Amino acid sequence: MPCNPDELRHVPLFELLDDDEVEVLAAQVEIKRFAPLERIFQAGDPADHGYVVMSGKAQVAMMDEDQQEVVVEEPVHGEFFGFASMLQQSEHQSTAMAIEETVCLEVGRDDITELVMHMPMAGMDMLTVQARQIHASQNLVRSRISRNPNEVIEEEATFGE
Numbered sequence: 001m002p003c004n005p006d007e008l009r010h011v012p013l014f015e016l017l018d019d020d021e022v023e024v025l026a027a028q029v030e031i032k033r034f035a036p037l038e039r040i041f042q043a044g045d046p047a048d049h050g051y052v053v054m055s056g057k058a059q060v061a062m063m064d065e066d067q068q069e070v071v072v073e074e075p076v077h078g079e080f081f082g083f084a085s086m087l088q089q090s091e092h093q094s095t096a097m098a099i100e101e102t103v104c105l106e107v108g109r110d111d112i113t114e115l116v117m118h119m120p121m122a123g124m125d126m127l128t129v130q131a132r133q134i135h136a137s138q139n140l141v142r143s144r145i146s147r148n149p150n151e152v153i154e155e156e157a158t159f160g161e
Contacts, residue, residue: 003026003029003030003031003105004026005019005022005023005025005026007026007054007105008022008025008026008029008105009022010077010078011052011054011078011080011105012078012079013052013078013080013126013130014126016126016128017119017126018119020119021115021118021119024114024115024118024119025111025115028107028108028110028111028114028115029105029106029107029108029111030105030106031054031103031104031105031106032051032103032104032105032106033101033102033103033104034056034058034098034101034102034103034104035098035101036098036099036100036101037097037098037099038097038098039095039096039097040058040082040096040097040098040104041082041092041095041096042092042095043062043063043091043092043093043094043095044091044092045091045092046091046092047082047085047086047088047089047090047091047092048086048108048109049082049086049106049107049108050080050081050082050083050084050085050086050087050106050107050108051080051081051082051096051104051105051106051107052078052079052080052104052105052107053075053076053077053078053079053080053081053102053103053104054077054078054103054104054105055077055101055102055103056076056098056099056100056101056102056103057074057075057076057098057099057100057102058074058075058081058096058097058098058099058102058104059071059073059074059096059097059099060072060073060074060075060081060082060094060095060096061094061095061097062093062094062095072094072137072140073136073140074099080107081094081096082094082096083107083130086107086108086109087109087112089109112126
């Protein structure tokens with residue numbers, strides 16, 4: 001079902017769009033509802049859409065090299081996920097699931113193409129907001145980098161040890 005333009009005004013990804021741009025985008029996107037624990041997409045699925053949480057909560061996770069699940073993010077109202085793979089037209093690198101009753105905007109590459117064709121500056125506005133998510137991902141990676149355990153032990157060891 002199409003989206004009410006007023007709902008888009010409360011989404012950070014679209015916060016820099018003007019009224020005309022919001023109208024164009026609202027006519028393109030769809031609203032999707034997910035039950036608790038319903039999978040939104042799985043790693044390896046074709047990334048036809050990205051999602052913006054309108055209500056509820058989702059969890060985005062991926063497997064690391066040791067086959068341990070790593071929660072990448074838990075998007076809530078106004079936050080988005082799945083956009084990088086959708087824009088690259090690649091497979092999803094992560095799996096997304098609704099944690100609770102969740103309503104999302106489903107945004108396709110064609111939806112964004114239509115918006116940018118009509119309103120070219122909307123692309124720059126959305127890229128600005130997307131950059132924030134890139135920085136957040138970089139900070140997550142930085143925090144997961146493990147230190148050399150020998151150095152940690154040496155720093156914490158007393159003279160007698």
